[in-house]
Amino acid sequence: MKSRSRWLFSVALLAGCRDHRPAARTIETKGPAADIAALAEPRPCVPDNAAPAATGHSHGMRPHRHQDVEECPVVIDDDDDFANDAAIARLVTKLLDTAADRLDAGSAGAAWTCADRATDLAPRSIDAHLLRGSALGALGRYEESAIAFAMALALAPNDLAVLRTTADAYLRARSEAVAGTAYAAVALELATRGYDVATNKRTRPSPDASVIAEFATLRAQALNYLGRGPEALAATDQALRYAPDQIDALYERGAALFDLHRFAEAQVALEQMLALKPDDAASHDLLGQTLEWLADPRADEHFAQARILAPDDYLPPQLIPEPEFRAEIETVLATLPAEKRAQLKAVRFEVTDLPLIEDLASVDPPFPPSILGLFRSDGSDGKNAAPAGPSIVLYRKNLARVAHTRIELSEQIRDTVLHEIGHFDGLDEDDLRRRRME
Secondary structure (H helix, E strand, O other), X not given: OOOOOOOOOOOOXXXXXXXOOOOOOOOOOOOOOOOOHHHHOOOOOOOOOOOOOOOOOOOOOOOOOOOOOXXXXXXXXXXXXXXXXXXXXXXXXXXXXHHHHHHHOOOHHHXXXXXXXXXXXXXXXXXXXXXXXXXXXXXXXXXXXXXXXXHHHHHOOOOHHHHHHHHHHHXXXXXXXXXXXXXXXXXXXXXXXXXXXXXXXXXXXXXXXXXXXXXXXXXXXXXXHOOOHHHHHHHHHHHHHHOOOOHHHHHHHHHHHHHOOOHHHHHHHHHHHHHHOOOOHXXXXXXXXXXXXXXOOOHHHHHHXXXXXXXXXXXXXXXXOHHHHHHHHHHHHXXXXXXXXXXXXXXEEEEEOOOOHHHHOOOOOOOOOXXXXXXXXXXXXXXXXXXXXXXXXXXXXXXXXXXXXXXXXXXXXXXXXXXXXXXXXXXXXXHHHHOOOO
16 A cells, blocks of 8 residues: 555444344455454444334334445446455555545545445455544544444554554544543553554664654643643653654643643744744644743734634634623523522632633642633632632633634533532532533
8 A cells, every 4th residue: 555644533432233234245365264344344233122123114114224425436347356366455455545545635435435345355454444444534433433443453453553543543533522531541542552562672673763753742642631741741752852853742842831831941842843844823823822821922923823824723712801701601600500509609700811820730730721710619819818718710711712603602611610610519520521521
């Protein structure tokens, strides 16, 4: 298969199904016969407690299932000699090359059908399962995407390309998943395994420094997402030791330093990153936030540049006047049961633009400066000597930045208020995650 970049998208865990279809025909090009195509193919879910489908046109009949597909442009003739291993291998290579081309062109539907046909012909092809998973993720078919990536890992659990590709897929998934921390945790374990395999001198006497740096960077990315800044910073040190110009590692280093409130050092890392890749929108945006904390007027220039480079990702913040913001909080509180509203009368709801460093440093590791809200059990802000009772603080600028529309801002305010009320009720972050209130 030609070397090319692969597009990767989010995956999700599978719900349990019982498969009632006959096993698929397997075509092997070499090695012992093993019908694993049945594991790689998506199955219709039939719950164990489902009633049998009725005959005729009664109300018990299950709905007919039909899904339109975008056909693979590779033509497979009925006369093709599938008993010829060499011919099958050539066809599989053509299907995979076409699948990769279609993904690069943004045609995920055709990429999926090409990769899917390749897995029919060569069910033990790792590249076929990786491409299939990427295409399915791009189509939003995350459960099937998970099967494809899991199959690639089952076939080659210590293959560096598989570990790198799958870890990256899970890191991309965390941005769209409800339980994003679970995706990041899986990615961390995969990246750690890859790092260990790549640095094992017994099996790899001449390790590839760039590959090691990639796994260290993936570890840093996962650790940053999980709020483990000191470990993320150490991972970026590892990456940059092997590849000093690893630009992704420089970004993750800047992110870790920003989260640890080491803003001057974060500025240095991000400026190094932009010297190597001036058109990186994420680095401009994070540098803007860093300079804002340093009271540097150049912050707005970098925010504007991020919006120019990636207008769909970095929209102008939904910054509304404080009275309107407070009215949003009151709207959320009005939806709560009367008993809960009575309990919350003892809680002060505060609005401020950005957190206080004293509040962020009240835990170890510290809260990142980008937090959306905070519950103070005694109302202390780190400056007042006397506690003033419990309070919930919402950060107007941070909330404005994560919302792309005015409706999203209302949703973010609602979710943040309810999240912090959860802390008032005694729930910790893990309790809230279990309730899908991350």
